[in-house]
Amino acid sequence: MSKLPEIISRHQDAIRADWLKQMSGAVRRSDLISNEEVDSQSRELMTAIATGAKSGEVTNVDGPAWSSARETLGAISASRAKQGFTTGETATFVLSLKQPLFSIIRKELAASPDAMFDEIWKTTLLVDKLALVTADAFQNTREKFIARQQEELMELSTPVVKLWEGILALPIIGTLDSARTQVVMESLLQAVVQTNSRVAIIDITGVPTVDTLVAQHLLKTITAARLMGADCIISGVRPQIAQTIVHLGIDLAGVITKAKLADAFALALQRTNQAVVKLSGENGKKTFFKKEE
Amino acid sequence: MERIPILRMGQFLLVTIQVDMHDRLALQLQDDLTQKISECSSRGVLIDISTLEIVDSFIGRMLANIAAMARVLDAETVVVGMQPAVAITLVELGMSLSGVRTALNVEMGMELLYELRGDFHAEMGE
Numbered sequence: 001m002s003k004l005p006e007i008i009s010r011h012q013d014a015i016r017a018d019w020l021k022q023m024s025g026a027v028r029r030s031d032l033i034s035n036e037e038v039d040s041q042s043r044e045l046m047t048a049i050a051t052g053a054k055s056g057e058v059t060n061v062d063g064p065a066w067s068s069a070r071e072t073l074g075a076i077s078a079s080r081a082k083q084g085f086t087t088g089e090t091a092t093f094v095l096s097l098k099q100p101l102f103s104i105i106r107k108e109l110a111a112s113p114d115a116m117f118d119e120i121w122k123t124t125l126l127v128d129k130l131a132l133v134t135a136d137a138f139q140n141t142r143e144k145f146i147a148r149q150q151e152e153l154m155e156l157s158t159p160v161v162k163l164w165e166g167i168l169a170l171p172i173i174g175t176l177d178s179a180r181t182q183v184v185m186e187s188l189l190q191a192v193v194q195t196n197s198r199v200a201i202i203d204i205t206g207v208p209t210v211d212t213l214v215a216q217h218l219l220k221t222i223t224a225a226r227l228m229g230a231d232c233i234i235s236g237v238r239p240q241i242a243q244t245i246v247h248l249g250i251d252l253a254g255v256i257t258k259a260k261l262a263d264a265f266a267l268a269l270q271r272t273n274q275a276v277v278k279l280s281g282e283n284g285k286k287t288f289f290k291k292e293e
Numbered sequence: 294m295e296r297i298p299i300l301r302m303g304q305f306l307l308v309t310i311q312v313d314m315h316d317r318l319a320l321q322l323q324d325d326l327t328q329k330i331s332e333c334s335s336r337g338v339l340i341d342i343s344t345l346e347i348v349d350s351f352i353g354r355m356l357a358n359i360a361a362m363a364r365v366l367d368a369e370t371v372v373v374g375m376q377p378a379v380a381i382t383l384v385e386l387g388m389s390l391s392g393v394r395t396a397l398n399v400e401m402g403m404e405l406l407y408e409l410r411g412d413f414h415a416e417m418g419e
Contacts, residue, residue: 186381220385227390228376229372
Protein backbone atom coordinates (compact mmCIF):
# COMPACT_ATOMS: atom_id res chain seq x y z
CA MET A 1 0.00 0.00 0.00
CA SER A 2 1.41 3.31 -1.06
CA LYS A 3 2.05 5.99 1.48
CA LEU A 4 1.73 8.67 -1.13
CA PRO A 5 -1.97 9.52 -0.56
CA GLU A 6 -1.39 10.09 3.08
CA ILE A 7 1.75 12.14 2.53
CA ILE A 8 0.02 14.32 -0.02
CA SER A 9 -3.06 15.03 2.07
CA ARG A 10 -1.00 15.73 5.19
CA HIS A 11 1.46 18.07 3.56
CA GLN A 12 -0.80 19.61 0.95
CA ASP A 13 -0.06 23.21 1.94
CA ALA A 14 3.68 22.72 2.30
CA ILE A 15 3.86 21.02 -1.10
CA ARG A 16 1.86 23.80 -2.69
CA ALA A 17 4.02 26.53 -1.22
CA ASP A 18 7.18 24.79 -2.45
CA TRP A 19 5.55 24.18 -5.83
CA LEU A 20 4.69 27.85 -6.27
CA LYS A 21 8.28 28.73 -5.45
CA GLN A 22 9.50 26.19 -8.04
CA MET A 23 7.18 27.63 -10.65
CA SER A 24 8.26 31.20 -10.08
CA GLY A 25 11.84 30.04 -10.67
CA ALA A 26 11.08 28.07 -13.82
CA VAL A 27 8.27 29.56 -15.85
CA ARG A 28 6.77 32.56 -14.22
CA ARG A 29 5.10 34.46 -17.06
CA SER A 30 3.83 37.47 -15.16
CA ASP A 31 3.04 39.10 -18.49
CA LEU A 32 0.44 36.43 -19.23
CA ILE A 33 -1.00 35.41 -15.91
CA SER A 34 -1.48 37.03 -12.51
CA ASN A 35 -0.18 35.68 -9.22
CA GLU A 36 -3.70 35.25 -7.89
CA GLU A 37 -4.66 33.10 -10.84
CA VAL A 38 -1.64 30.82 -10.49
CA ASP A 39 -2.39 30.58 -6.81
CA SER A 40 -6.03 29.56 -7.31
CA GLN A 41 -5.14 27.16 -10.14
CA SER A 42 -2.53 25.40 -8.02
CA ARG A 43 -4.91 25.20 -5.07
CA GLU A 44 -7.62 23.65 -7.21
CA LEU A 45 -5.26 21.14 -8.76
CA MET A 46 -3.69 20.22 -5.41
CA THR A 47 -7.12 19.48 -3.94
CA ALA A 48 -8.05 17.40 -6.99
CA ILE A 49 -4.78 15.43 -6.78
CA ALA A 50 -5.31 14.77 -3.10
CA THR A 51 -8.84 13.52 -3.86
CA GLY A 52 -7.52 11.28 -6.63
CA ALA A 53 -4.72 9.89 -4.53
CA LYS A 54 -7.11 9.06 -1.69
CA SER A 55 -8.63 6.31 -3.86
CA GLY A 56 -5.38 4.39 -3.50
CA GLU A 57 -4.92 4.06 -7.27
CA VAL A 58 -1.95 6.34 -7.26
CA THR A 59 -0.75 5.85 -10.80
CA ASN A 60 -4.01 5.07 -12.58
CA VAL A 61 -4.85 8.58 -13.76
CA ASP A 62 -7.50 7.30 -16.18
CA GLY A 63 -9.62 5.92 -13.33
CA PRO A 64 -12.88 7.51 -12.14
CA ALA A 65 -11.26 8.76 -8.93
CA TRP A 66 -9.07 11.10 -10.96
CA SER A 67 -11.84 12.58 -13.07
CA SER A 68 -11.87 15.85 -11.14
CA ALA A 69 -8.08 16.15 -11.49
CA ARG A 70 -8.37 15.53 -15.23
CA GLU A 71 -11.10 18.11 -15.60
CA THR A 72 -9.19 20.70 -13.60
CA LEU A 73 -6.07 20.10 -15.68
CA GLY A 74 -8.11 20.29 -18.87
CA ALA A 75 -9.59 23.64 -17.86
CA ILE A 76 -6.21 25.01 -16.81
CA SER A 77 -4.51 23.93 -20.06
CA ALA A 78 -7.35 25.32 -22.14
CA SER A 79 -7.16 28.69 -20.46
CA ARG A 80 -3.36 28.71 -20.81
CA ALA A 81 -3.54 27.83 -24.48
CA LYS A 82 -5.79 30.84 -24.97
CA GLN A 83 -3.50 33.07 -22.91
CA GLY A 84 -0.60 32.26 -25.23
CA PHE A 85 1.54 29.91 -23.14
CA THR A 86 3.76 27.47 -25.03
CA THR A 87 3.30 23.72 -24.68
CA GLY A 88 6.52 23.53 -22.70
CA GLU A 89 5.47 26.19 -20.24
CA THR A 90 2.11 24.52 -19.66
CA ALA A 91 3.69 21.11 -19.12
CA THR A 92 6.28 22.59 -16.76
CA PHE A 93 3.43 23.91 -14.61
CA VAL A 94 2.60 20.29 -13.74
CA LEU A 95 6.12 18.87 -13.94
CA SER A 96 7.45 21.36 -11.43
CA LEU A 97 5.29 19.56 -8.88
CA LYS A 98 7.84 16.75 -8.85
CA GLN A 99 10.51 18.37 -6.80
CA PRO A 100 8.28 19.47 -3.89
CA LEU A 101 6.78 15.98 -3.73
CA PHE A 102 10.21 14.36 -3.84
CA SER A 103 11.57 16.46 -1.04
CA ILE A 104 8.56 15.73 1.18
CA ILE A 105 8.84 12.01 0.50
CA ARG A 106 12.54 12.18 1.24
CA LYS A 107 11.89 13.86 4.57
CA GLU A 108 9.11 11.44 5.51
CA LEU A 109 10.75 8.19 4.48
CA ALA A 110 14.38 8.98 5.25
CA ALA A 111 14.52 5.87 7.46
CA SER A 112 13.76 3.32 4.73
CA PRO A 113 15.49 3.96 1.38
CA ASP A 114 13.60 1.11 -0.32
CA ALA A 115 10.19 2.54 0.49
CA MET A 116 11.43 5.99 -0.46
CA PHE A 117 12.54 4.82 -3.89
CA ASP A 118 9.21 3.09 -4.38
CA GLU A 119 7.25 6.20 -3.54
CA ILE A 120 9.46 8.40 -5.67
CA TRP A 121 8.96 6.11 -8.64
CA LYS A 122 5.20 6.21 -8.19
CA THR A 123 5.26 9.97 -7.87
CA THR A 124 7.24 10.24 -11.11
CA LEU A 125 4.72 8.06 -12.90
CA LEU A 126 1.83 10.06 -11.51
CA VAL A 127 3.21 13.48 -12.35
CA ASP A 128 4.31 12.37 -15.83
CA LYS A 129 0.82 11.08 -16.55
CA LEU A 130 -0.72 14.30 -15.30
CA ALA A 131 1.68 16.22 -17.54
CA LEU A 132 0.58 14.10 -20.50
CA VAL A 133 -3.06 14.85 -19.73
CA THR A 134 -2.12 18.52 -19.68
CA ALA A 135 -0.27 18.35 -22.98
CA ASP A 136 -3.20 16.54 -24.60
CA ALA A 137 -5.72 19.08 -23.38
CA PHE A 138 -3.44 21.91 -24.48
CA GLN A 139 -3.07 20.43 -27.94
CA ASN A 140 -6.83 19.89 -28.24
CA THR A 141 -7.56 23.49 -27.40
CA ARG A 142 -5.00 24.68 -29.91
CA GLU A 143 -6.43 22.44 -32.62
CA LYS A 144 -9.95 23.65 -31.97
CA PHE A 145 -8.58 27.15 -32.22
CA ILE A 146 -7.02 26.48 -35.59
CA ALA A 147 -10.13 24.74 -36.91
CA ARG A 148 -12.27 27.70 -35.90
CA GLN A 149 -9.89 30.15 -37.48
CA GLN A 150 -9.90 28.16 -40.70
CA GLU A 151 -13.66 28.24 -40.69
CA GLU A 152 -13.69 31.98 -40.13
CA LEU A 153 -11.14 32.48 -42.88
CA MET A 154 -13.30 30.45 -45.21
CA GLU A 155 -16.33 32.63 -44.55
CA LEU A 156 -14.31 35.81 -44.73
CA SER A 157 -12.83 34.94 -48.06
CA THR A 158 -16.07 34.35 -49.93
CA PRO A 159 -18.22 37.45 -49.69
CA VAL A 160 -21.17 37.82 -52.03
CA VAL A 161 -21.71 41.45 -52.97
CA LYS A 162 -24.83 42.95 -54.44
CA LEU A 163 -23.61 45.25 -57.21
CA TRP A 164 -26.92 46.48 -58.47
CA GLU A 165 -30.56 45.51 -58.62
CA GLY A 166 -30.53 41.91 -59.80
CA ILE A 167 -26.75 41.71 -60.12
CA LEU A 168 -24.47 39.90 -57.69
CA ALA A 169 -20.69 39.79 -57.63
CA LEU A 170 -18.58 37.08 -56.09
CA PRO A 171 -14.91 38.00 -55.90
CA ILE A 172 -12.92 34.85 -55.23
CA ILE A 173 -9.54 35.29 -53.56
CA GLY A 174 -7.20 32.34 -53.24
CA THR A 175 -7.28 28.81 -54.56
CA LEU A 176 -10.60 27.04 -54.97
CA ASP A 177 -10.59 23.62 -53.37
CA SER A 178 -13.55 21.30 -52.89
CA ALA A 179 -14.40 22.56 -49.40
CA ARG A 180 -14.27 26.19 -50.47
CA THR A 181 -16.28 25.52 -53.60
CA GLN A 182 -19.01 24.13 -51.41
CA VAL A 183 -19.05 27.29 -49.28
CA VAL A 184 -18.86 29.55 -52.33
CA MET A 185 -21.69 27.67 -54.02
CA GLU A 186 -23.92 27.73 -50.97
CA SER A 187 -23.41 31.40 -50.20
CA LEU A 188 -23.90 32.38 -53.84
CA LEU A 189 -27.12 30.39 -54.23
CA GLN A 190 -28.42 31.69 -50.92
CA ALA A 191 -27.71 35.25 -52.02
CA VAL A 192 -29.39 34.64 -55.37
CA VAL A 193 -32.57 33.65 -53.56
CA GLN A 194 -32.39 36.49 -51.06
CA THR A 195 -31.71 39.28 -53.52
CA ASN A 196 -33.70 37.86 -56.42
CA SER A 197 -30.73 38.29 -58.70
CA ARG A 198 -30.71 37.18 -62.30
CA VAL A 199 -27.05 37.66 -63.00
CA ALA A 200 -24.05 36.66 -60.88
CA ILE A 201 -20.53 37.74 -61.74
CA ILE A 202 -17.79 35.42 -60.51
CA ASP A 203 -14.56 37.39 -60.43
CA ILE A 204 -11.45 35.22 -60.44
CA THR A 205 -8.86 38.01 -60.47
CA GLY A 206 -7.67 36.78 -57.07
CA VAL A 207 -7.38 33.13 -58.04
CA PRO A 208 -3.66 32.45 -58.53
CA THR A 209 -3.96 29.42 -60.82
CA VAL A 210 -6.77 27.72 -62.65
CA ASP A 211 -6.28 24.02 -63.22
CA THR A 212 -8.76 21.39 -64.33
CA LEU A 213 -10.03 20.90 -60.79
CA VAL A 214 -10.67 24.59 -60.17
CA ALA A 215 -12.36 24.86 -63.55
CA GLN A 216 -14.56 21.90 -62.70
CA HIS A 217 -15.53 23.52 -59.40
CA LEU A 218 -16.35 26.77 -61.18
CA LEU A 219 -18.49 24.93 -63.72
CA LYS A 220 -20.37 23.18 -60.91
CA THR A 221 -21.15 26.49 -59.27
CA ILE A 222 -22.30 27.97 -62.57
CA THR A 223 -24.52 24.99 -63.33
CA ALA A 224 -26.12 25.14 -59.89
CA ALA A 225 -26.82 28.86 -60.30
CA ARG A 226 -28.28 28.24 -63.73
CA LEU A 227 -30.58 25.56 -62.33
CA MET A 228 -31.99 28.20 -60.05
CA GLY A 229 -32.48 30.62 -62.88
CA ALA A 230 -29.46 32.90 -62.50
CA ASP A 231 -26.88 33.42 -65.24
CA CYS A 232 -23.21 33.47 -64.34
CA ILE A 233 -20.46 35.52 -65.91
CA ILE A 234 -16.82 34.77 -65.17
CA SER A 235 -14.66 37.87 -65.08
CA GLY A 236 -11.07 38.69 -64.23
CA VAL A 237 -9.54 36.08 -66.51
CA ARG A 238 -5.89 37.05 -66.80
CA PRO A 239 -4.04 36.43 -70.09
CA GLN A 240 -1.87 33.69 -68.57
CA ILE A 241 -4.96 31.98 -67.17
CA ALA A 242 -6.68 32.14 -70.55
CA GLN A 243 -3.62 30.41 -72.03
CA THR A 244 -3.59 27.76 -69.31
CA ILE A 245 -7.29 27.05 -69.81
CA VAL A 246 -6.80 26.47 -73.52
CA HIS A 247 -3.64 24.39 -73.03
CA LEU A 248 -5.39 22.18 -70.50
CA GLY A 249 -8.25 21.70 -72.92
CA ILE A 250 -10.87 22.93 -70.44
CA ASP A 251 -14.20 23.41 -72.17
CA LEU A 252 -15.75 26.68 -71.11
CA ALA A 253 -18.24 26.72 -73.96
CA GLY A 254 -21.61 27.86 -72.70
CA VAL A 255 -19.99 30.02 -70.05
CA ILE A 256 -19.68 33.73 -70.60
CA THR A 257 -16.19 34.95 -69.77
CA LYS A 258 -14.98 38.53 -69.63
CA ALA A 259 -11.54 39.97 -69.08
CA LYS A 260 -12.54 42.67 -66.61
CA LEU A 261 -15.17 42.97 -63.91
CA ALA A 262 -16.30 46.21 -65.59
CA ASP A 263 -17.02 44.38 -68.85
CA ALA A 264 -18.99 41.75 -66.99
CA PHE A 265 -20.95 44.43 -65.14
CA ALA A 266 -21.80 46.17 -68.42
CA LEU A 267 -23.12 42.90 -69.81
CA ALA A 268 -25.04 42.21 -66.62
CA LEU A 269 -26.72 45.62 -66.85
CA GLN A 270 -27.66 44.90 -70.42
CA ARG A 271 -29.08 41.51 -69.45
CA THR A 272 -31.23 43.05 -66.76
CA ASN A 273 -32.40 45.87 -69.02
CA GLN A 274 -30.56 48.59 -67.19
CA ALA A 275 -28.07 51.19 -68.39
CA VAL A 276 -25.49 53.64 -67.14
CA VAL A 277 -26.18 57.08 -68.54
CA LYS A 278 -23.91 60.10 -68.57
CA LEU A 279 -25.71 63.28 -67.60
CA SER A 280 -25.23 66.13 -70.01
CA GLY A 281 -25.01 69.73 -68.82
CA GLU A 282 -22.74 71.51 -66.38
CA ASN A 283 -21.99 68.60 -64.13
CA GLY A 284 -21.67 66.29 -67.09
CA LYS A 285 -19.36 63.95 -65.22
CA LYS A 286 -22.15 62.58 -63.08
CA THR A 287 -23.55 59.24 -64.08
CA PHE A 288 -26.59 57.44 -62.90
CA PHE A 289 -28.35 54.20 -63.55
CA LYS A 290 -31.78 53.86 -64.94
CA LYS A 291 -34.09 51.15 -65.97
CA GLU A 292 -34.72 51.12 -69.69
CA GLU A 293 -38.24 51.33 -70.89
CA MET B 294 -54.97 8.48 -56.52
CA GLU B 295 -52.94 11.57 -55.70
CA ARG B 296 -52.36 13.91 -58.59
CA ILE B 297 -50.48 17.11 -59.22
CA PRO B 298 -52.86 19.74 -60.59
CA ILE B 299 -52.07 21.36 -63.91
CA LEU B 300 -53.52 24.83 -64.33
CA ARG B 301 -54.16 26.46 -67.66
CA MET B 302 -53.17 30.11 -68.00
CA GLY B 303 -53.94 31.26 -71.52
CA GLN B 304 -51.45 29.67 -73.82
CA PHE B 305 -49.34 28.38 -70.96
CA LEU B 306 -49.67 25.61 -68.39
CA LEU B 307 -48.74 26.06 -64.74
CA VAL B 308 -47.66 23.13 -62.60
CA THR B 309 -46.95 23.69 -58.90
CA ILE B 310 -45.34 20.78 -57.14
CA GLN B 311 -46.31 21.06 -53.49
CA VAL B 312 -46.01 17.50 -52.27
CA ASP B 313 -43.11 15.10 -51.99
CA MET B 314 -42.41 13.76 -55.42
CA HIS B 315 -42.34 10.01 -55.48
CA ASP B 316 -41.71 8.04 -58.61
CA ARG B 317 -45.30 7.08 -59.43
CA LEU B 318 -46.46 10.65 -58.99
CA ALA B 319 -43.71 11.81 -61.32
CA LEU B 320 -44.71 9.38 -64.03
CA GLN B 321 -48.36 10.35 -63.61
CA LEU B 322 -47.38 14.00 -64.01
CA GLN B 323 -45.52 13.16 -67.19
CA ASP B 324 -48.65 11.49 -68.60
CA ASP B 325 -51.04 14.23 -67.53
CA LEU B 326 -48.83 17.03 -68.73
CA THR B 327 -48.22 15.70 -72.23
CA GLN B 328 -51.94 14.98 -72.48
CA LYS B 329 -52.83 18.50 -71.40
CA ILE B 330 -50.29 20.15 -73.71
CA SER B 331 -51.74 18.51 -76.77
CA GLU B 332 -55.31 19.05 -75.53
CA CYS B 333 -54.89 22.81 -74.98
CA SER B 334 -52.17 23.20 -77.63
CA SER B 335 -50.13 25.06 -75.05
CA ARG B 336 -47.02 26.96 -76.04
CA GLY B 337 -45.27 26.88 -72.71
CA VAL B 338 -45.08 24.98 -69.42
CA LEU B 339 -44.06 26.54 -66.12
CA ILE B 340 -43.06 24.12 -63.37
CA ASP B 341 -42.75 25.65 -59.91
CA ILE B 342 -40.61 23.50 -57.61
CA SER B 343 -40.02 26.09 -54.89
CA THR B 344 -41.45 23.81 -52.20
CA LEU B 345 -39.57 20.76 -53.40
CA GLU B 346 -36.86 20.03 -50.88
CA ILE B 347 -35.64 16.57 -51.78
CA VAL B 348 -34.64 15.41 -55.24
CA ASP B 349 -32.99 12.31 -56.57
CA SER B 350 -31.64 11.43 -59.97
CA PHE B 351 -35.03 10.05 -61.01
CA ILE B 352 -36.84 13.33 -60.37
CA GLY B 353 -34.00 15.16 -62.10
CA ARG B 354 -34.32 12.95 -65.14
CA MET B 355 -38.07 13.34 -65.07
CA LEU B 356 -37.75 17.13 -65.27
CA ALA B 357 -35.40 16.78 -68.22
CA ASN B 358 -37.78 14.29 -69.85
CA ILE B 359 -40.80 16.54 -69.40
CA ALA B 360 -38.89 19.39 -71.03
CA ALA B 361 -37.87 17.18 -73.94
CA MET B 362 -41.42 15.86 -74.41
CA ALA B 363 -42.89 19.35 -74.26
CA ARG B 364 -40.31 20.46 -76.80
CA VAL B 365 -41.54 17.80 -79.20
CA LEU B 366 -45.09 19.07 -78.68
CA ASP B 367 -43.82 22.62 -79.41
CA ALA B 368 -44.00 23.98 -75.88
CA GLU B 369 -41.15 25.61 -73.93
CA THR B 370 -40.55 24.41 -70.38
CA VAL B 371 -39.33 26.70 -67.63
CA VAL B 372 -38.48 25.31 -64.20
CA VAL B 373 -38.71 27.99 -61.52
CA GLY B 374 -37.88 28.45 -57.85
CA MET B 375 -35.35 25.71 -57.35
CA GLN B 376 -33.94 25.67 -53.81
CA PRO B 377 -30.17 26.09 -53.41
CA ALA B 378 -29.85 22.69 -51.75
CA VAL B 379 -31.76 21.06 -54.61
CA ALA B 380 -29.56 22.79 -57.19
CA ILE B 381 -26.40 21.62 -55.42
CA THR B 382 -27.72 18.07 -55.17
CA LEU B 383 -28.55 17.93 -58.87
CA VAL B 384 -25.11 19.25 -59.79
CA GLU B 385 -23.45 16.70 -57.51
CA LEU B 386 -25.51 13.99 -59.17
CA GLY B 387 -24.07 15.16 -62.46
CA MET B 388 -27.40 16.40 -63.82
CA SER B 389 -27.10 19.82 -65.38
CA LEU B 390 -30.57 19.69 -66.99
CA SER B 391 -29.05 21.41 -70.00
CA GLY B 392 -32.25 21.26 -72.03
CA VAL B 393 -34.37 22.91 -69.36
CA ARG B 394 -34.79 26.64 -69.00
CA THR B 395 -34.83 28.06 -65.48
CA ALA B 396 -35.93 31.21 -63.69
CA LEU B 397 -35.84 32.45 -60.11
CA ASN B 398 -39.57 32.67 -59.50
CA VAL B 399 -42.92 32.32 -61.20
CA GLU B 400 -42.99 35.96 -62.22
CA MET B 401 -39.62 35.82 -63.93
CA GLY B 402 -40.51 32.47 -65.42
CA MET B 403 -43.66 33.92 -67.00
CA GLU B 404 -41.62 36.83 -68.35
CA LEU B 405 -39.19 34.36 -69.87
CA LEU B 406 -42.00 32.36 -71.48
CA TYR B 407 -43.52 35.48 -73.03
CA GLU B 408 -40.08 36.48 -74.23
CA LEU B 409 -39.48 33.10 -75.81
CA ARG B 410 -42.87 33.09 -77.49
CA GLY B 411 -42.36 36.71 -78.52
CA ASP B 412 -39.18 35.76 -80.34
CA PHE B 413 -41.05 32.97 -82.01
CA HIS B 414 -43.79 35.27 -83.25
CA ALA B 415 -41.26 37.80 -84.46
CA GLU B 416 -39.49 35.09 -86.43
CA MET B 417 -42.76 34.06 -87.98
CA GLY B 418 -43.42 37.68 -88.91
CA GLU B 419 -46.56 37.96 -86.83
